[in-house]
Amino acid sequence: MTSTNSVSTFTIHNQPHKTYRLRHLTTISPPYRHRNRGYTCIYPTEHQYLRSDDNGPWAHWIKLKQPKLIVAPMYDGSELPFRMLCRKYGAEAAYTPMLHSRTFAESKKFRSREFSTCEEDRPLFVQFCGNDPDILLEAAYQVESFCDYVDINLGCPQRIARTGNYGAFLMDDLPLVKSLVEKLATNLTVPVSCKIRIFPVLQDTINYAKLLEDAGCSLIAVHGRTREGRTRERADWDAIKSVKNAVKIPVIANGNIRHLDDVQNCLATTGVEGVMSAEALLDNPALFGGFRSGEWILDGEDGFEDGKLDRGDLVVEYLKLCEKYPVRWNIIISHVYGMLRKWFETHPDIRDDFNVKRDLSFEYLYSVVDRLRARGVRFPLYVKKTETQL
Numbered sequence: 001m002t003s004t005n006s007v008s009t010f011t012i013h014n015q016p017h018k019t020y021r022l023r024h025l026t027t028i029s030p031p032y033r034h035r036n037r038g039y040t041c042i043y044p045t046e047h048q049y050l051r052s053d054d055n056g057p058w059a060h061w062i063k064l065k066q067p068k069l070i071v072a073p074m075y076d077g078s079e080l081p082f083r084m085l086c087r088k089y090g091a092e093a094a095y096t097p098m099l100h101s102r103t104f105a106e107s108k109k110f111r112s113r114e115f116s117t118c119e120e121d122r123p124l125f126v127q128f129c130g131n132d133p134d135i136l137l138e139a140a141y142q143v144e145s146f147c148d149y150v151d152i153n154l155g156c157p158q159r160i161a162r163t164g165n166y167g168a169f170l171m172d173d174l175p176l177v178k179s180l181v182e183k184l185a186t187n188l189t190v191p192v193s194c195k196i197r198i199f200p201v202l203q204d205t206i207n208y209a210k211l212l213e214d215a216g217c218s219l220i221a222v223h224g225r226t227r228e229g230r231t232r233e234r235a236d237w238d239a240i241k242s243v244k245n246a247v248k249i250p251v252i253a254n255g256n257i258r259h260l261d262d263v264q265n266c267l268a269t270t271g272v273e274g275v276m277s278a279e280a281l282l283d284n285p286a287l288f289g290g291f292r293s294g295e296w297i298l299d300g301e302d303g304f305e306d307g308k309l310d311r312g313d314l315v316v317e318y319l320k321l322c323e324k325y326p327v328r329w330n331i332i333i334s335h336v337y338g339m340l341r342k343w344f345e346t347h348p349d350i351r352d353d354f355n356v357k358r359d360l361s362f363e364y365l366y367s368v369v370d371r372l373r374a375r376g377v378r379f380p381l382y383v384k385k386t387e388t389q390l
């Protein structure tokens with residue numbers, strides 16, 4: 001039985017019955033003025049981040065047990081039930097999907113619809129996009145008690161980000177980026193992280209990372225592709241390595257992580273603290289648990305065996321988590337599609353039925369898995385016969 005408490009207008013599940021104070025939410029204060037005044041909340045941030053300590057970023061990272069395997073931010077993809085599924089299968093930290101800071105700061109409805117968490121959902125990065133330091137701070141105040149980093153999205157390359165002037169389009173206005181990071185780093189009680197893309201010229205990327213570090217950023221996640229780079233292109237791990245060597249704060253690598261061998265290769269090549277994965281997790285949320293999609297096993301490659309887990313099992317687990325932690329139906333549908341893609345390709349009639357189905361229910365979604373299973377086809381996930389320890 002789930003006990004759900006609505007605090008601060010978004011949903012925090014399974015709370016212990018303790019009372020903690022939460023920052024005043026309605027106005028932006030000068031640094032520290034109204035810290036911890038007035039509002040009650042029942043979910044604490046255990047740590048207190050010490051800005052005065054030069055080793056703050058590392059002390060914090062160590063306190064979080066140095067997570068290596070991280071779920072990347074995914075709009076309509078890295079919501080609470082999916083994060084919890086990935087955590088069950090080895091993810092050691094996770095990002096929320098990108099949240100628009102202005103809408104988050106202004107709209108209760110948006111907050112309650114788009115952000116939820118629970119006690120086990122840690123370490124957690126809450127990611128915002130935006131280009132106004134005050135508004136970004138207003139949004140960040142609301143989640144700082146529920147996360148381990150407030151993250152700024154500096155990597156979104158999509159047209160909507162160009163129109164809204166956020167994400168990777170802020171690479172054209174580095175003074176503004178600096179002011180965003182400074183504002184959060186000076187005012188929040190949790191550290192600030194940034195997710196960036198690389199510039200076409202390596203030295204520009206290095207300068208960029210140093211600027212973020214100097215502005216108070218405590219962790220940089222580097223997606224090793226340029227703003228114009230396509231996901232199909234190989235991510236530039238050498239550029240990520242150069243960033244790692246140029247800054248003193250923890251660095252996370254992103255791009256081309258499809259299975260645990262990629263994780264090991266990426267850590268060895270770049271020297272970073274951890275890696276994060278997006279697209280491959282949508283297909284296989286058990287990736288960090290050592291499960292590998294057959295797609296990434298070469299013809300004739302030896303050394304793998306059936307992991308006794310298939311995507312039907314994962315869909316069922318995911319749906320149970322969605323029943324416990326409700327999210328929008330379109331998110332659920334897109335995950336079910338993502339995980340069952342291969343099954344649907346071989347049984348298009350079941351997919352077509354799904355496509356035309358109105359009034360979706362959990363019962364119906366479970367029955368889709370049952371029907372696919374009844375056809376007797378399996379697309380197992382594989383494990384290495386001996387998986388070396390990371």
Ligand SMILES: Cc1cc2nc3c(=O)[nH]c(=O)nc-3n(C[C@H](O)[C@H](O)[C@H](O)COP(=O)(O)O)c2cc1C
Pocket residue numbers: 072073074075076077097098127153154155156195223231254255256257276277278279280
């Ligand atoms: C469905 C989807 C949604 C995404 N949404 C976000 C987002 O909200 N914020 C963000 O910084 N990156 C987002 N990304 C980019 C990923 O976090 C990641 O940087 C990119 O996919 C490269 O990693 P990969 O090679 O493991 O897929 C998204 C990617 C996908 C596939």
